[in-house]
Amino acid sequence: QSALTQPASVSGSPGQSITISCTGTSSDVGGYNYVSWYQQHPGKAPKLMIYDVSNRPSGVSNRFSGSKSGNTASLTISGLQTEDEADYYCSSYTRSSTRVFGGGTKLTVL
Amino acid sequence: QVQLVESGGGVVQPGRSLRLSCAASTFTFSNYPMHWVRQAPGKGLEWVAIISNDGSTKYYADSVKGRFTISRDNSKSSLYLQMSSLRPEDTAVYYCARDIGSNTFDYWGQGTLVTVSS
Numbered sequence: 267q268s269a270l271t272q273p274a275s276v277s278g279s280p281g282q283s284i285t286i287s288c289t290g291t292s293s294d295v296g297g298y299n300y301v302s303w304y305q306q307h308p309g310k311a312p313k314l315m316i317y318d319v320s321n322r323p324s325g326v327s328n329r330f331s332g333s334k335s336g337n338t339a340s341l342t343i344s345g346l347q348t349e350d351e352a353d354y355y356c357s358s359y360t361r362s363s364t365r366v367f368g369g370g371t372k373l374t375v376l
Numbered sequence: 377q378v379q380l381v382e383s384g385g386g387v388v389q390p391g392r393s394l395r396l397s398c399a400a401s402t403f404t405f406s407n408y409p410m411h412w413v414r415q416a417p418g419k420g421l422e423w424v425a426i427i428s429n430d431g432s433t434k435y436y437a438d439s440v441k442g443r444f445t446i447s448r449d450n451s452k453s454s455l456y457l458q459m460s461s462l463r464p465e466d467t468a469v470y471y472c473a474r475d476i477g478s479n480t481f482d483y484w485g486q487g488t489l490v491t492v493s494s
Contacts, residue, residue, distance in 0.1 A: 300479035312421065318478070357421075364435050365426065370421065
């Protein structure tokens with residue numbers, strides 16, 4: 267049950283686009299289309315942003331999108347806004363029916 | 377609006393036990409699998425356990441297997457986490473979360489802090 271691998275930090279300027287990667291194995295990310303992404307602001311509970319690789323829940327901006335290729339999933343945020351500054355976590359279903367999170371990525375909007 | 381409210385956190389000595397609760401409201405609790413997820417101070421999210429909607433199936437992270445037990449009481453719309461043989465590394469904010477499909481945590485509680493320290 268090793269954590270999925272995410273970059274520790276990414277940054278971008280307002281209006282730009284950034285992509286956060288999430289790398290696992292064929293036993294988790296690569297084996298199932300059950301990757302989700304969460305946004306967490308300091309001191310707050312996580313918020314669901316993307317589920318089943320690329321689906322957006324109602325109420326989440328269409329600036330957020332998800333994709334997957336092989337064992338790596340990605341979250342793209344376009345038209346960066348200052349309120350997007352937060353920690354982002356990916357999560358995947360695993361072959362053993364457990365779940366696993368990534369280590370998290372701190373997004374800084376410069 | 378879906379509500380999940382955790383309780384039961386606090387300071388506990390290493391080796392002791394603690395029981396967390398999560399009270400659910402404004403949705404049909406018995407229809408959904410539920411999870412516990414924790415976050416150590418300044419660290420990332422760590423999945424802890426899942427229980428099926430009827431309580432018949434449970435899975436645990438290796439880090440807590442054999443020490444933690446997840447359970448639920450659908451008649452009370454409540455989720456529980458019985459933690460035993462606690463270690464300092466179990467110190468974290470513990471969140472309960474609703475699962476709407478395979479790996480989708482759509483609602484989270486506000487969390488309850490567990491501190492394991494002598």
